[in-house]
Amino acid sequence: MAKKTTFLSLILLFFTMGFAVAAGEGGMPVLPPAPVSLSEKLQFITNSYVMVWIAVGVIVLFCRAGAGKLTMVPKGFQNFAEWVIESLFNFFAGILGDHLAKRTFWFFGATFLLIIISNYLGLIPGVGTMGWGMDSHGHFAQPLLRGGNADVNMTAAMAFTFALLWFYWAITENGLKGFLAHIFAPKGKFGGLMVVVMAFIFFVVGVLEVISIAIRPIALSFRLYGNIYGGEQTLETLMALGGKWLAFLPALPMYPIKLLVGGVQALVFTLLCAVFLKLICEHDHDEEHGEEH
Template sequence: MLGISSFATVAVRAAEAAPKTAEVASAQQAAPETEKAEEEHHGLPQNAPVLGGKYLQVTSSMVWTWIIALGIIIFARYATRQIKEVPEGAQNFWEWLVESLRDFLESIIGRELVKKTFWFFATLFIFILFANWAGLIPGVGTIGWGIPDAQGGLHHISKPLFRGVNADLNMTLGMSLLFFVLWIIWAFQANGFGGMIMHIFGPKGEMKSFWGKAGMVVIFAIVGVLELISIAFRPVSLSFRLYGNIFAGENILESMSNIVPGLSWLIPVPFYFMELLVGIAQALVFMLLTAVFTMLICQHEEDHH
C-alpha cells in the first residue's frame, strides 16, 4: 500500500522518466481534461491495477496476496519444523497466537462450535492481520509505473506493482462470500431445513389465546423477511467495513506524506502506529462478526444461559 514517498519511483519505466517526447506532448494537447484529472488525483486508485494476463487478469493486489500467503506458510512451517515440549522462539509465538484465539472464541461461541469452525475463524484473523500490516511496508503502493507531468518528470504512481490486499474490494468481498457459503452449510448442519425455517420465521414466546398466536405468527413472518434481507446483506457489510477502513487509512498515509515534501519521511510516522492498531482491530472485528453470526444461527435458545 502506501509507504514513505522517498521509496516512490524504484520501478518506473524509462520512457516515463525521460524528457517529454513529441508523442507525449501531442497526447497532452489532445486530452487536456484527462491530464488535469490525472494530475489532481493523488490518492490510492480504487481499482487494483492490472499487471498482465489475457484470460485471467493478474492485479497488483493478487501478487501481494500470494506473497503474504506464502510468507505466512513459510513462517508457520519454520516455527513447527522441530516441535519442542517447552516452546521457544517462533514456535512459542504461534502456539501463543493459536491458543489465545481458541480460548477467546470458545468464551464467545462455545466449545462445540469452536471445534467445528475454529480453523476458519483463526485463518481469517491471521491472514487479515498480516495483510493489513504488510500493506504498511514502505514500497507497497509506491513502487510501480507513474504518470509524467508537464516537464516529463514523475507525477505520481498510477500503477503500483504491489497493492494492499484489503484495500481491494474484490479480496474483502471474496472472504465475505466464502464465509456466507460456510455459514449456510453450518446452519443446515445444526438446524436442518425445517429448523432453519422455524429459526427465521417461527414465532417466539407463548400466547394463550388463538388470536394472540395468529398475530404472533404474522408479526414474526414479517420479521423473518427482514431477517432474510439482513442475512443477504451481511457479505456486503463485512466486505465494505474492512475495505473502507484499510483503504481510508492508506490514503491518509499518502496525504500526510504529501503535506510537506521535505518531511515526507517524518510526518506519516505517528499515523503508521495508528494503522498498526487499526490492522489488529479490523482483523478482530471481522473474525468476531463472522463468529457471532455463526453462533446466532447454530446455537438454540436452550443452549444459552
C-alpha cells in the first residue's frame, strides 16, 4: 500500500510539473516550484516559511482556547478540543499500543495537526495568487504566501525529523542489540547447515531492510509534497480558465476534493510513520506488565 501510494504521488508530481510547464508556455500562471524569499537580508524567511508559522500560531491558539478555563466537566470549546486530542490519541494507541502512544503522541499529534492545518491554510483564496513582480503574462511571479507543504523543504524536515526519532525510539525500546537483531538476526530455530544458510539469507534481507529504512524519509517527503504542490498547481491552472472576474468558478468544484485530500495526506503521513515505528517495536509492553502481575 505504501509503495503504491508513493508511486502514484511521484506520478502526480511529474505530471503536474510537466502540465505546469506546458501551461506556462501557453500563458497560464505557474506556481514557482521553489519558495520565494521575502527578505534580502534574511533569505531563510520565505513565503512558505511564513505560512508554516501561521499554522503553528493556529495550533497555539487552539490549545490556549481549549485549555484557557479548564473545568472538571468540559463544555464549549474545551469539550471540542478534548474530543480532537482524545480521538487522535485513541487512533494512534490503536496502532502503537498505549505504551508507545503515550511516549510518542507529542510528535504524532502535533505533526498531524501541523500538516492538516497547513494544507487547509493553503486553500484560502489569495494564497499563491497574490504577490508582486508581474511576469510577461501579467501574473504574479513571486507569491506573497504559499502552502507550507507545497515546499519540499518543509515535508523533508518533518520526514527526516521522524527518521531520527525512529532510531531513538527503536533503540531505547529494543536496546541496541535487540534493534540490530530485529533487522539482521534469523527468525525461528534452525539446526545444522540451515543455521548458516538462514543466517546468510537474513543478513541479505537485513541489508535490503536498511536500504528501505534509508528510503523512507525521501518517500514520505515527496508523497506529501507531490500531492499538495500538484493540487495547488491544478487549482491555479483552473482559476486561469475563468478569466479575471470568474476565476473562482472553474476551481470551485475542486475545493471539496482538496479538503478531503488535505485531511487524507495528513493522516497518511502520520499513519505511515506510526506503522514504521510499530514494526520495529513489536513487543507489547501492556501484555508484559500484565504477565508480571
